[in-house]
Amino acid sequence: MNLSENDLWLLSYYRSSEINGALFFGRVARTMRPSKLQAEVTHHFADEAQHARYWTECINDLDCDPIRLRGSYQDQYLQAAGMPANLMEIMAITQVFEKRVIGQYHQHLKAPGLHPRIRQTIERIMEDERWHIKYVRDALTEMEGRYGAAHVAETVERFSQADQEVYAKTLAEYGERVAFLRAEAEAR
Amino acid sequence: MTVEAASFRGEVSDSYSAIPPQNAIPVLLVASEAPLDARALTAGELTQVAALSGARRGALWLTARRALRLALAGTGRPTDTSAYRFPSPVASLSHSADLAVAAVLAADYDGVVGVGVDIELDRVPDPRTASFFLTESELGWLESVPTDEVPAVLTRLWTVKEALFKADPVNAETTLRDYQIADPAAMRGRATRSGEIDFQYVSLARPRGVLSVAVALSQSSLSQSWKVDPVQTVDFDLMASRISSLISVPIERLAPDATIAELVPDSFMFIEVAVDLQEEFDVILSQHDLKDVHTLGDLAELLQSRQVEQANV
Numbered sequence: 355m356n357l358s359e360n361d362l363w364l365l366s367y368y369r370s371s372e373i374n375g376a377l378f379f380g381r382v383a384r385t386m387r388p389s390k391l392q393a394e395v396t397h398h399f400a401d402e403a404q405h406a407r408y409w410t411e412c413i414n415d416l417d418c419d420p421i422r423l424r425g426s427y428q429d430q431y432l433q434a435a436g437m438p439a440n441l442m443e444i445m446a447i448t449q450v451f452e453k454r455v456i457g458q459y460h461q462h463l464k465a466p467g468l469h470p471r472i473r474q475t476i477e478r479i480m481e482d483e484r485w486h487i488k489y490v491r492d493a494l495t496e497m498e499g500r501y502g503a504a505h506v507a508e509t510v511e512r513f514s515q516a517d518q519e520v521y522a523k524t525l526a527e528y529g530e531r532v533a534f535l536r537a538e539a540e541a542r
Numbered sequence: 543m544t545v546e547a548a549s550f551r552g553e554v555s556d557s558y559s560a561i562p563p564q565n566a567i568p569v570l571l572v573a574s575e576a577p578l579d580a581r582a583l584t585a586g587e588l589t590q591v592a593a594l595s596g597a598r599r600g601a602l603w604l605t606a607r608r609a610l611r612l613a614l615a616g617t618g619r620p621t622d623t624s625a626y627r628f629p630s631p632v633a634s635l636s637h638s639a640d641l642a643v644a645a646v647l648a649a650d651y652d653g654v655v656g657v658g659v660d661i662e663l664d665r666v667p668d669p670r671t672a673s674f675f676l677t678e679s680e681l682g683w684l685e686s687v688p689t690d691e692v693p694a695v696l697t698r699l700w701t702v703k704e705a706l707f708k709a710d711p712v713n714a715e716t717t718l719r720d721y722q723i724a725d726p727a728a729m730r731g732r733a734t735r736s737g738e739i740d741f742q743y744v745s746l747a748r749p750r751g752v753l754s755v756a757v758a759l760s761q762s763s764l765s766q767s768w769k770v771d772p773v774q775t776v777d778f779d780l781m782a783s784r785i786s787s788l789i790s791v792p793i794e795r796l797a798p799d800a801t802i803a804e805l806v807p808d809s810f811m812f813i814e815v816a817v818d819l820q821e822e823f824d825v826i827l828s829q830h831d832l833k834d835v836h837t838l839g840d841l842a843e844l845l846q847s848r849q850v851e852q853a854n855v
Contacts (some may be wrong), residue, residue, distance in 0.1 A: 377810075378810060381810060381811075381813070381814045382813075382814070382817060384814075385788075385814050385817045385818035385821055386817070386821055387821050432809065436829050437809055437812065437813055437829065437832075438813060438829075439813075439816055439827050439828050439829040439831070439832050440816070440817065440820055440826050440827055440828065441817055441820070441821075442826075443829070444813070444817065481725070481728055481730065481731060484724060484725050484728075484731070485724070485731075485732065488724065488732075500826070501826065
């Protein structure tokens with residue numbers, strides 16, 4: 355086995371979060387009217403499913419099997435910030451979440467002694483994550499006309515605050531499993 | 543959608559390995575170090591080569607045309623290279639030292655309006671020239687690159703910019719600084735020109751340098767017009783019908799006094815129902831609105847009132 359117990363747990367957590375993301379965006383995609391945004395959300399849904407596959411393959415390549423985890427980061431988000439009630443709120447929470455994902459993967463890339471296979475997987479996923487942030491940002495800008503720029507900004511801010519709360523809670527809850535992230539957060 | 547380029551088998555030999563991955567735009571790359579046999583030139587090619595001055599230019603031209611002809615043949619396109627004008631929607635050429643590279647779309651793709659390729663071997667741009675081909679944000683990112691990696695990064699970014707320029711169907715008045723790479727660190731990704739045209743590119747490391755291929759995407763492929771279904775007027779039966787299909791509960795059970803919490807205990811499912819109804823009836827609901835909704839009758843009333851209110855705005 356090439357992974358420590360904590361590393362296996364973290365990679366499995368990533369995998370679980372990607373699966374939940376795929377399921378979430380799949381559901382959103384099928385409710386939307388045909389539009390450019392629907393096409394992008396469908397693309398996003400496919401990306402998340404692919405990312406879950408990348409993590410499965412990465413874990414397998416390191417001679418382990420993913421741990422079956424039910425919970426994910428997204429679940430805690432929704433508890434903290436409440437359910438998004440419309441498409442704009444879904445895009446707002448997505449923007450905040452995607453930024454957190456990129457930040458998290460960036461932090462992980464800095465972890466000492468990172469296995470090259472894990473680095474490769476993160477870098478591959480991050481290529482898509484950057485596009486996710488761009489299309490969501492563009493969608494929110496476009497939605498300002500319908501929902502109001504101030505309301506969009508307030509919603510993003512509300513979810514950003516929830517994100518910080520959830521992230522702090524996650525670091526506290528999972529303790530040693532994510533020790534390298536806590537060290538980064540405290541160093542700031 | 544991404545651009546996917548075939549990789550070389552070797553610097554000297556010609557390559558014929560188009561890779562058609564899913565969701566990608568395959569581009570066939572062919573490299574050549576040998577010139578096209580002058581006896582094989584078409585009338586159009588003879589005219590073009592005759593207009594070139596100097597033996598060196600002529601030799602390079604013939605080498606590039608050999609690569610292009612092989613790539614065209616490999617993709618089943620007409621092989622008279624004089625029929626292609628650059629920038630071209632399907633082909634591009636580049637050479638460095640004595641090596642020429644041709645890039646040709648492996649098939650026709652709706653929405654692809656240009657192809658560009660650039661190769662640099664044994665050459666590194668002077669770092670002082672970076673400000674002439676990189677945007678402010680790209681230069682900002684470059685500052686974070688370790689000093690010893692800067693030459694290789696600059697060479698790669700130069701080839702990306704050149705490939706973008708060549709792929710741009712209306713590049714007559716553009717400069718390399720007009721092209722913005724979304725993520726300068728990425729070996730493959732997206733780029734734009736002043737928000738007007740989008741590109742996909744991929745860079746391939748070569749033993750003596752780097753090669754980049756780009757495709758330009760039409761605005762029509764980016765902002766496709768979508769058929770919009772007519773907006774429905776809210777009525778309870780129509781709402782119940784949609785909810786029934788979403789949550790797989792027989793419509794007979796969906797009476798106005800049915801409680802939502804019992805019907806849709808899964809919160810993700812509730813988001814799906816809420817968004818679906820807003821899309822169907824073209825209304826906006828907020829978290830605050832939904833807090834006071836307990837039964838399907840409440841929901842129908844809310845949708846009806848919002849539809850009337852928002853139609854009057």
